[in-house]
Amino acid sequence: xxxxxxxxxxxxxxxxxxxxxxxxxxxxxxxxxxxxxxxxxxxxxxxxxxxxxxxxxxxxxxxxxxxxxxxxxxxxxxxxxxxxxxxxxxxxxxxxxxxxxxxxxxxxxxxxxxxxxxxxxxxxxxxxxxxxxxxxxxxxxxxxxxxxxxxxxxxxxxxxxxxxxxxxxxxxxxxxxxxxxxxxxxxxxxxxxxxxxxxxxxxxxxxxxxxxxxxxxxxxxxxxxxxxxxxxxxxxxxxxxxxxxxxxx
Amino acid sequence: xxxxxxxxxxxxxxxxxxxxxxxxxxxxxxxxxxxxxxxxxxxxxxxxxxxxxxxxxxxxxxxxxxxxxxxxxxxxxxxxxxxxxxxxxxxxxxxxxxxxxxxxxxxxxxxxxxxxxxxxxxxxxxxxxxxxxxxxxxxxxxxxxxxxxxxxxxxxxxxxxxxxxxxxxxxxxxxxxxxxxxxxxxxxxxxxxxxxxxxxxxxxxxxxxxxxxxxxxxxxxxxxxxxxxxxxxxxxxxxxxxxxxxxxxxxxxxxxxxxxxxxxxxxxxxxxxxxxxxx
Numbered sequence: 149x150x151x152x153x154x155x156x157x158x159x160x161x162x163x164x165x166x167x168x169x170x171x172x173x174x175x176x177x178x179x180x181x182x183x184x185x186x187x188x189x190x191x192x193x194x195x196x197x198x199x200x201x202x203x204x205x206x207x208x209x210x211x212x213x214x215x216x217x218x219x220x221x222x223x224x225x226x227x228x229x230x231x232x233x234x235x236x237x238x239x240x241x242x243x244x245x246x247x248x249x250x251x252x253x254x255x256x257x258x259x260x261x262x263x264x265x266x267x268x269x270x271x272x273x274x275x276x277x278x279x280x281x282x283x284x285x286x287x288x289x290x291x292x293x294x295x296x297x298x299x300x301x302x303x304x305x306x307x308x309x310x311x312x313x314x315x316x317x318x319x320x321x322x323x324x325x326x327x328x329x330x331x332x333x334x335x336x337x338x339x340x341x342x343x344x345x346x347x348x349x350x351x352x353x354x355x356x357x358x359x360x361x362x363x364x365x366x367x368x369x370x371x372x373x374x375x376x377x378x379x380x381x382x383x384x385x386x387x388x389x390x391x392x393x394x395x396x397x
Numbered sequence: 398x399x400x401x402x403x404x405x406x407x408x409x410x411x412x413x414x415x416x417x418x419x420x421x422x423x424x425x426x427x428x429x430x431x432x433x434x435x436x437x438x439x440x441x442x443x444x445x446x447x448x449x450x451x452x453x454x455x456x457x458x459x460x461x462x463x464x465x466x467x468x469x470x471x472x473x474x475x476x477x478x479x480x481x482x483x484x485x486x487x488x489x490x491x492x493x494x495x496x497x498x499x500x501x502x503x504x505x506x507x508x509x510x511x512x513x514x515x516x517x518x519x520x521x522x523x524x525x526x527x528x529x530x531x532x533x534x535x536x537x538x539x540x541x542x543x544x545x546x547x548x549x550x551x552x553x554x555x556x557x558x559x560x561x562x563x564x565x566x567x568x569x570x571x572x573x574x575x576x577x578x579x580x581x582x583x584x585x586x587x588x589x590x591x592x593x594x595x596x597x598x599x600x601x602x603x604x605x606x607x608x609x610x611x612x613x614x615x616x617x618x619x620x621x622x623x624x625x626x627x628x629x630x631x632x633x634x635x636x637x638x639x640x641x642x643x644x645x646x647x648x649x650x651x652x653x654x655x656x657x658x659x660x661x662x663x664x665x666x667x668x669x670x671x672x673x674x675x676x
Contacts, residue, residue, distance in 0.1 A: 165674060175584040227408055227516035229673040236410040242516075250514045255441040267433040268517055270426065 154201040154239075155320060155351050156225055161234035163195040163220050163375075194220040196375045197234070202368075207352045209366035209383055211359060211390055217375040218355050222322055225353065240319025240351070243269060249309030254298035258289055258308060261297055265312045279315050286341075287311035288334075307334060314341055320351045359387045416666040423518040430517060434525035438500075439532050453533045454540045457492065461485040461544070464605055476607050478550040482637055485544055487604040489537050490562075490632040494570050494625065495595045497530035501574030502581045502588060505672075512673065519669040520662075523574045527567050534563060541636065553639035562632040562642070565654040569628060572657030575665035582668075582675050602626055624653045 166189045195217045202208045212218050223229040224236045226244045251268045252261045262283055266276040284293055287307045297305065321342065346352055356362055362369050366383040371390050378393075379386050413419070424431070443449045465481045468474060476483040504522035511517065538559075545552055581587040602625040608616060620626055627650040634642035642650075 175586045175590070178584065223513070223673065224410070226514075228513060230410045230413075230670050234410075236408075238408040240406060244515055251511055253437055253441055255444045256437060260437075260440075264433045264437055267427070267430040268511070268515060270430070270517075272429045273432070276429075 153204045154237075155204045156202040156239075156353070157235075157237040158201070158221075158224070159199050159235040159237075161195055161198045161224065161231045161236060162193060163217075163224070163229070164191050164193050164232040166191050193375050195224075195231070195372075198372070198375075198377045199234075200370055200377065200380050202351060202353060204351055205346065205349050206368060207346060207354060207366045209362035209369035209386075210353065210355045210372060211357070211362055211369060211387065212372035212378075213357070215374075216372040218372055219324075220375075221372070222324060222353070222355060225320070226322060238320070241316070242320045242322065243313050243316045243318035244322040245310065245313050245324070249305050249312075252297055252305065252309065255296055257296055258284075258293040258300070261308065262312055265309070266316075269313070269316045271316070283308075283311045283315050286315065286337075303331070303334075310338055314338070314345075317345075318350065320353065321345065323352065323354045359391060363387050413670075416669070417663050420518055420520055420662070420666040420669070424520060424524065427518050427521065430521055431524045431528060434521060435528040435532065438525060438529040450536070453536045457485060457488050457537055458540045458544075460488055464488075468605070472606075472610075474607050474610060478637060479548045481548050482541070482544050482550045483607065483633075484605050485541055486633050486637045487629055489534060489541060490566060490629050491599060491602065491604045491625070493530050493534045494566055494573075494628070495599070496533075497526050497567075497570045498574040498577060499591065499595070500526035500529070501571070502578045502591065505578045506581050506585065506588065519672060520575065520665065523571060523578060523665075526574065527571045530570070531563065531567055538636075545636070550637060551639040555635040555640050558635040558641055559632075562628065562635070562650070565650050566628045566632065568654040568658045569624065572654070572659070572661030575661035576657075579665050579668050582672050598623075598625065602629060604629065624650075624657075627653065 198217075198221070210218050210221065220229070222244065224231055225238055226242050227238070230236075249261070249265065251265050253264065256264065259280075262280060263273070263276050266279065267273075271279070284290060287304075287310075289304060289308060292300065292304065297308075300308070323342075342352065354362065354366060363383050368381065369383040369386040370380040371378040371386050379389050439450070443452045446452060448455065461481055461484055464484050468480060468484075474480055474483075501523035504526055505512075505519075512519065542552065544550075577587060577591055581591075601619055601623055603611075603619075608620065608626070611619065627646050630646045631642040631650050634640055634646075
């Protein structure tokens with residue numbers, strides 16, 4: 149395994165959101181202001197000049213408080229957003245396990261939703277047909293697969309979402325907070341599957357407030373605060389300085 | 398590791414080719430997504446109702462009955478083959494346009510949650526909206542042909558030409574849908590304004606009345622400036638008048654459809670990188 153090969157590369161990445169200084173509730177109001185040349189906006193840097201690399205096959209943690217820029221960073225990596233400045237390079241298929249079953253529709257059956265969600269991940273119908281049995285098996289939802297999703301419990305919903313996402317066999321898996329999927333037995337099964345992946349050379353990016361988890365699971369970690377990179381290094385070092393900082397404040 | 402496309406294997410935010418072309422490539426790669434979204438929209442719309450998908454056909458029929466009763470008592474429109482089939486064909490084409498353009502916008506602005514979580518081509522929702530409309534428009538041919546038969550509207554070989562006007566309206570609707578979606582992302586009020594504009598636009602289009610009832614001066618402007626006039630006429634030609642559309646209507650319709658689609662596609666795809674900063 150080539151451990152130094154970067155699969156995610158951030159080069160001086162910045163993201164600036166613009167929020168209007170005043171609220172224009174209507175187009176007319178805005179048009180008048182615009183004609184007068186009085187449109188003002190505040191800008192807010194969600195990320196500022198962030199550079200680092202994540203290597204192939206590592207479990208990489210990202211810590212930071214709410215609003216530190218973690219979600220924005222994930223959006224950049226999963227191609228949802230392009231940076232305002234700087235450059236993002238990603239090699240391989242990325243599957244974010246952020247919102248399991250985000251594309252599910254309650255009126256469709258489990259089967260129909262598997263195919264729908266698979267298409268959101270970019271798979272063709274044929275590819276999904278090949279995956280279908282495996283997904284159903286992993287989710288342990290055989291008996292319910294022809295029932296509409298509105299009859300599922302939230303745990304079943306998440307299980308199906310996880311099963312579809314994990315079967316995409318991503319090169320890079322993004323986990324936002326660790327899974328709270330279903331019961332403990334199912335969670336263990338998910339973690340085992342993720343570990344299996346990592347052994348096959350997949351890269352895992354884990355975002356969490358939970359510093360214990362980062363220490364336990366990750367080799368390296370980065371700490372973000374107010375959109376800036378505070379520290380990067382081995383998980384234990386980064387967590388240590390993060391904790392020290394939290395105590396001071 | 399498995400990857401289905403070279404596009405997914407290497408992503409560099411700095412190398413941005415021509416957005417309209419890149420989007421086209423992505424759409425081709427994600428064609429199954431468009432298909433699945435369309436399937437979802439067609440299937441879930443009436444899933445809980447007893448008559449299910451039959452509503453796609455019953456809905457315009459109901460409208461036709463109401464309008465026929467109302468107008469046969471208030472105004473007496475002279476139409477070549479009777480009013481019911483005239484108004485039904487007009488309503489189908491108009492509703493297709495108004496519903497798909499609105500759906501394209503609404504799906505993007507209010508259904509945009511998915512776009513925040515995972516990468517999918519930004520035009521997916523608009524394309525699925527148009528495809529869903531095309532399915533409904535095709536299904537609605539059943540009641541239309543039925544009404545034609547019972548009211549004595551001739552069904553001739555020209556009906557085989559019908560897919561062409563349907564696709565031209567779809568291209569026009571996609572272009573308009575992408576343009577208003579772009580505006581609606583920046584100014585949500587556009588959504589409300591568009592609803593009102595559509596209402597007025599419908600009365601400026603010979604949907605429920607024949608064009609010859611208009612005074613000469615107004616008719617001149619409408620037939621010159623209203624693109625929907627051309628689309629309705631070319632749609633009605635094969636299904637209502639039983640003939641091919643004349644070239645003086647067909648050629649402007651083709652030009653308007655393609656230019657609108659091209660402009661809509663270019664504007665939307667060039668702006669779509671900014672959407673995730675906004676929606």
